[in-house]
Amino acid sequence: MKNAIGDWRLAIGCLVLAAGLPWAVNAQQNGSAPAPTSPVTGNATSGKALYYSYGCYACHGYGGETGARPFVGRWGHLANEREFVTFLRGRANVAPVIPSGSMPNFSVETLPDKRAKDLYAYIRTFKSTGPPLKDIPTLDAIVDAAKHEK
Amino acid sequence: MAKSQKTSVGRRGFLKNAAASAAGAAALATSTAPAEAQSTGSGRDAASTPSVPAPTEKQLAREAGSIQPPVAVRSITRPASDLMVQAIRDLGIEFAAANPGSSFEGLQESFINYGDPPNVKPEWITALHEESAVTMAHGYAKAEGKPMVAVLHGTIGIQHAAMSIYQAYYDRVPVVMLAGNDVDFIPAHTAHDMAGLVRSYTKWDAEPQTVDAALTAIHRAYNEAITPPLGPTLVVLSSEVQKVNSPNVRIPSYTPPQFTTIDSTTAKEIAKNLLAAQNPRIAVGRLRTPEGVERAVELAELVGASTGTAATQGPMSFPQRHALCGPGADKGYDYTLGLETGGAQASITGPGLAKIAPTRDTTNIDFGGILRPGRGGFAPSREKSAPPVEADAEASLPLIIDEVKRQLTPEQKARIQERAARHASANHDAHVAALEQAVEKARPGWNSSPISTARIYAELWPLIMNEDWCLASPSNFSGGHNAQLWEHNKPYSYLGGQGAGGMGYGAPAAVGAGLAAKARNRIVINVQTDGDLNYAPGVLWSAVHHKLPVLTVMHNNRAWHQEYMFIQYMAGVRGRGAERAIIGNTLRDPFIDYTKMAAGYGMAGEGPISDPTKLQAALRRGVASVKRGEPYMIDAITQPR
Numbered sequence: 116m117k118n119a120i121g122d123w124r125l126a127i128g129c130l131v132l133a134a135g136l137p138w139a140v141n142a143q144q145n146g147s148a149p150a151p152t153s154p155v156t157g158n159a160t161s162g163k164a165l166y167y168s169y170g171c172y173a174c175h176g177y178g179g180e181t182g183a184r185p186f187v188g189r190w191g192h193l194a195n196e197r198e199f200v201t202f203l204r205g206r207a208n209v210a211p212v213i214p215s216g217s218m219p220n221f222s223v224e225t226l227p228d229k230r231a232k233d234l235y236a237y238i239r240t241f242k243s244t245g246p247p248l249k250d251i252p253t254l255d256a257i258v259d260a261a262k263h264e265k
Numbered sequence: 266m267a268k269s270q271k272t273s274v275g276r277r278g279f280l281k282n283a284a285a286s287a288a289g290a291a292a293l294a295t296s297t298a299p300a301e302a303q304s305t306g307s308g309r310d311a312a313s314t315p316s317v318p319a320p321t322e323k324q325l326a327r328e329a330g331s332i333q334p335p336v337a338v339r340s341i342t343r344p345a346s347d348l349m350v351q352a353i354r355d356l357g358i359e360f361a362a363a364n365p366g367s368s369f370e371g372l373q374e375s376f377i378n379y380g381d382p383p384n385v386k387p388e389w390i391t392a393l394h395e396e397s398a399v400t401m402a403h404g405y406a407k408a409e410g411k412p413m414v415a416v417l418h419g420t421i422g423i424q425h426a427a428m429s430i431y432q433a434y435y436d437r438v439p440v441v442m443l444a445g446n447d448v449d450f451i452p453a454h455t456a457h458d459m460a461g462l463v464r465s466y467t468k469w470d471a472e473p474q475t476v477d478a479a480l481t482a483i484h485r486a487y488n489e490a491i492t493p494p495l496g497p498t499l500v501v502l503s504s505e506v507q508k509v510n511s512p513n514v515r516i517p518s519y520t521p522p523q524f525t526t527i528d529s530t531t532a533k534e535i536a537k538n539l540l541a542a543q544n545p546r547i548a549v550g551r552l553r554t555p556e557g558v559e560r561a562v563e564l565a566e567l568v569g570a571s572t573g574t575a576a577t578q579g580p581m582s583f584p585q586r587h588a589l590c591g592p593g594a595d596k597g598y599d600y601t602l603g604l605e606t607g608g609a610q611a612s613i614t615g616p617g618l619a620k621i622a623p624t625r626d627t628t629n630i631d632f633g634g635i636l637r638p639g640r641g642g643f644a645p646s647r648e649k650s651a652p653p654v655e656a657d658a659e660a661s662l663p664l665i666i667d668e669v670k671r672q673l674t675p676e677q678k679a680r681i682q683e684r685a686a687r688h689a690s691a692n693h694d695a696h697v698a699a700l701e702q703a704v705e706k707a708r709p710g711w712n713s714s715p716i717s718t719a720r721i722y723a724e725l726w727p728l729i730m731n732e733d734w735c736l737a738s739p740s741n742f743s744g745g746h747n748a749q750l751w752e753h754n755k756p757y758s759y760l761g762g763q764g765a766g767g768m769g770y771g772a773p774a775a776v777g778a779g780l781a782a783k784a785r786n787r788i789v790i791n792v793q794t795d796g797d798l799n800y801a802p803g804v805l806w807s808a809v810h811h812k813l814p815v816l817t818v819m820h821n822n823r824a825w826h827q828e829y830m831f832i833q834y835m836a837g838v839r840g841r842g843a844e845r846a847i848i849g850n851t852l853r854d855p856f857i858d859y860t861k862m863a864a865g866y867g868m869a870g871e872g873p874i875s876d877p878t879k880l881q882a883a884l885r886r887g888v889a890s891v892k893r894g895e896p897y898m899i900d901a902i903t904q905p906r
Binding site: 146168169170172173174176177178180181182183185187188206207208209210211214215216217218219220221222224225226243244245246248251253254256257258260261262264 | 586693696697700701704705706707708709710711712713714715717718719723724726727730750824826827829830831833834835836837838839840841842843844846847881904905906
């Protein structure tokens, strides 16, 4: 029975997730997904050092907003510590035939859970710093000029 | 051309002639220092020499600069190299870039002294590396749709240039190269078959033995370079052929090349289908010249077709913001025409490298797998597509246009106008929507320090949008933000990638584009990746020396970031952690100071700038500088990508 109840709850949970999915996917795509609010247990200062020494900025930018895979607004696997750590451990562990710039794998030997949580704590400090479009005259003017092009 | 006995220049014959006309030389010999006075290079210790002969009166006069030159009889009244330069001038070639070398002294002397005025069209451009010389020609050709010359010194010059030649070959860009060969000077600089060093990745080469043959070879090298598949060509010129007196030689008349076109039946069929279609589509790839782009626009306007472009990937394609360019009012196209692009119901594409590789790559190196079946051919076909017709699209366009004009009825004309108006409206909306997306992508990190690459492109655009500009550097490593934020409406707006993905391309290509820009009141933008600049940065000096309007904005992320990411991934796969992935992939300890580097070459500039609020003012100063004809560098410290 316990298992059955668990399954029932899981099914309800999936339905709730599914209902919210279109919104969630859209927000992830356009970079407007809200930052996670789950608890953070790591040390952000230690995490900052890790962020630099592991070269996370190479793909995610120095503030998590730029690069090939920005975090801010596209939190993806950063919803909570557990998901983040699971994600780090689940990357490829077989060398691809061609070079890959995908997310590397971080085994527990190279990045223990505690340090991974520190890293997570630092990433969670990232915030959207981009002003609204109306406050960026350069970008606003580019769009405005295009709108009025004949 | 038949070999001319009069102008055949065997080494012995040349030397014999030289000896026979040595009266002046004898006079010259008497004016030089006595042999014993020059013998200190014999290996003897100077200290052991009991005495050094006192200088002669003539030596003293020479030291004082008051010597009278000997009266010499000029035996060379019309050097062959003058004729070569004239032939090059007649072809409309504007520039010849070279790093100096003894094997082409005859040629260089003619370039700089022959003609009235001398050293103008073609102008001699000083390069600090042969790789720079050829990549200048690469960038120039992509901007102008025609070749310039690069001159190379013997085996060493050709090998220095090899990477750039390979890049031009892979990019199918016309470059005419001349290489000097002096078999009796420095053995290591000569070879029996010098062109063989790069034959596998050049389109054509020759080593003419006579002046007549050399002039014919220059014409052919030009024609081969500009005929599809476009590519670099090489003429090896011995010192003798360059220097021999050629009073009676005439430059042969130039015959332009024939371009392969579609036949008249195919032209009629395409015209008929374009006019009969309710919603035709024309996809335009990379054409050869600006004239081809004009013809493509003419055809699209004649038939009111919505049009696809490759202008955000490289030069010589359809104007990105032309009213017909975009998806159009309806994506259900009922007839598609591809011009230098496959996958359409009628595709016209010129031959690829696979066409020439079997005859050029005789040692079967098989660069890029071109020789392998299925490689180096056409793009995969889509549904409803037909195999491409192998012909030059640009040369075929007039035939289609003529047929369209002949078949066009007043009713069709009215329907086309109405359709074009709908396309224009839809394309405008699509453009604004795409731009809004691009802007939204540029907004995050706008205030980041180091500076986001999107901000560099966004801040540049308002400063150049009303200028005649050319983005010469590849933008793929800096986010490609120009693709939507900028408008690529000229054949030279964006010159695209390196060709073979080789680094060391951006700056010299920008200098080549700068050569094209200088006389045309155009400015060149070079968003320069840091790793790429460090291959041959001496080309900055060439930009200053020749006063080229090139604005270099460093995308200084202090690393080779792609490779950094590869090693991070590999370390992760092997479970060894990413901390040491910086080794060999980063440019730190020390950071390179690019404005100091530029200053060393005489280039004005400023930076490093990592505060994004200081960027716009710096860019403004940079644009003002290049508009004055003074190249400028801004060292922007940037986000990695």
